[in-house]
Amino acid sequence: MLIGGTSNTGKSTVARLVADRLGFELVATDRLARHPGRPWPQPDWIPPPHVAEHYRTLSLDELIAAMLEHHRRLRPRIAELITGAASRTSAGPARSSVDRPGLVLEGSALWPADIAALDVAGTAAVWLGASEEVLTARMHAASGYHRLPADDRLPIDGFLARSLRHQTMLLDSVSRLGSEHLDTGDGRPPEALAETVLAAVAPHPS
Structure with missing residues (x-):
């Protein structure tokens, strides 16, 4: 089970509930x-x-380029985790109650085209998103943005701009693949979002 999206879309919380x-x-x-x-x-x-210097000094294009290079380096490890988990799951039921045959992998480094290219049986992906207004409000609240002096806000501004650009790129890729994303900014609690994720990937009768 793969859960992707940009920062502050709720991936970690939803993934924990799903797992x-x-x-x-x-x-x-x-x-x-x-x-x-x-x-x-x-x-x-x-x-x-x-970290603050990274966001304070690099342009948005440079921030995106650095992020994409980091994600490129992670691709082999991500592919290994996915194929390994799928192999364990297809091997049959767990031998004991402590075995954990499946994997929930979440993170911003998951890219729709990469996942589609893997084409691993028994794997499902859900992409999370939220509006610019929701992401901005979440990051400002989490960082205490409005209590900070102007100079200390600059790294947060850079991180937010990178996150918004990342989301645009990711959801464009989702759309090109003919998939949809789940809006996590519509007021639903995490438990309801997790139920929606589980329902979206449940096998449908033929």
Whole structure:
């Protein structure tokens, strides 16, 4: 089960709920390799100075180019995780209650065209999105944007601009493949979004 989308679309929360529901292992592409992520503190991470400098000094085109190069380097590892999980699942039922035969993989490094090219049986992908207004409000709230001095807002501005451009590129790819995305900014709680994801990928009777 693959869940893609740009930052702050709710991937991590929805993926955790889906993984718990399915009894699958949960892996985030953000954990596979380091790349400048959110330039504000997280519960388990304080961004080093070079992260803020990355967003403060690079142009939007340079930020996108650096992100795409990072994602390109992750492709082999992502493909390995997907094919490995599909192979384990197709091997039959788990041998014990502690076995976790399936995988929920979430992250912004998942690209629709790459996933489509893999064409791995037993794999489903859902793409999450939200409006510019919703993403802006979420990032401003999470970072305490309006309490910061102007200079400290610049890295957040850069991260937001990169995220919005990334979403446009990703959803354009989704559209070209004839797929749709799930809007996570319509007020539904995470539990309802997780149920929608599970329903969207459930096998349909022929």
